[in-house]
Amino acid sequence: MSRKRLKGKELAEAFEQRTGQSFRDISLLDRALTHASAREVAGFDYQRLEFLGDRVLGLVISEMLFKAYPEAPEGELSVRLNALVNAETLAAIADEINLADLIQAGRELRSVTGRKRVNLRADIMEALIAAIYLEGGLEAARNFVHRYWMPRSQAEGAARRDPKTELQEWAHQVAGAAPTYSMDAREGPDHDPLFTISVHVKGHASAIGQGRSKREAEQAAATAMLIREGVWQGPEKVS
Template sequence: MTRNARQTPPREIEPALGHRFARPALLAEALTHPSAASPARPDNQRLEFLGDRVLGLVIAEALFAAYPGESEGTLAPRFNALVRRETLAEIAREIRLGEHLNLGRSESLSGGRRKVAILADAMEAVIAALYLDGGMPAARGFIERHWTTRLQAPAEAPQDAKTRLQEWAQGRGLAPPDYQVLDRTGPDHAPVFTIEARLATGEHATAEAPSKKAAEQAAAARLLDSILGAGA
């Protein structure tokens, strides 16, 4: 059932998040899609940016601890599988996040509450809201409850995004994807690489990571999300 944003108090979802907000405005912001934003109602894009980083840190630490014998090259595809949009959207569906989103009328009527991209972005924003309101314990607690089974389930690392993207391109008679370093920031001991993955057809995506390999995997994963219709 499509529900108007004003008919869904943000606190209704707090039990599923395992946290009662001291600042419920943070949760309301996390649930507000740009299509429903106004000068008095900020959208969730800034929180999405922060939540992506909080999720990444918690998952990276969890993988580091869970797989002490694995190399970066093996950990990277595991990481990408756990933080990709499809995984975020799956968890959003599990907690029925879509029912609580504030969407504009046209977005709501077009099935926005079920769209992978919208659910994934909102899930990241909610993680940021948990972090800002309850600190890392609140964010980590939520992530551990919903990601631990997925983190431990695979007996082996999933196929990496670069391989999947290359196979997708080859299956359509395209040249292999091209990867370019767009930027490198940070000190030598903690660099951040910005990598662009681009197909011969012009589709492209960028991502940041502490190494070129990890950034390439992340960029490939984002490009796959785009070309496979993650927003549909």
């Protein structure tokens, strides 16, 4: 993330050039792109917007899938929804828009890597969706989400099942027993923890995953094992 961040009109113009989305209330955009670590300097941060954006994104994606797959059962729709609103997808879209140099964050977060960087970009995307919703209403938010999420919803593998469920069925087939999970580490502050968890299947090497919650870390570990063992293909690529 850049040390010299754009502000005000320049920030709004840069964002519009990258997304086509304009803002009359530039303060909304500024708030959406300000991390809590910069609150003392900026006087605000994106956390309340993130809360709202998460709900708006869930509604718009649910509606999009409901219309796009009229014959899909609830279970399939839930799988598709979860894949489209997870942190990895949001972070990938943030990268597609090239938001990194527009984010205001404290010094300690300017060079973060790994899972924390994924989570930061995901949070920013949710806050941006809320800002767009407050600026232009549900239709504006819907247009923005459709532009970046629709291609991903149609990608091969978008309806991939929950990895823990998939791994449990595979483990019963190859080992006759359910996989077991163990927590290897818990790092970070209480408001932003990072869990490292290993999954074990009898007769196979363990796999490791990380996440902001135990469940997220377990899912990451299960995914790693499914890919390594050839049950799933490698990480999904989206355009």
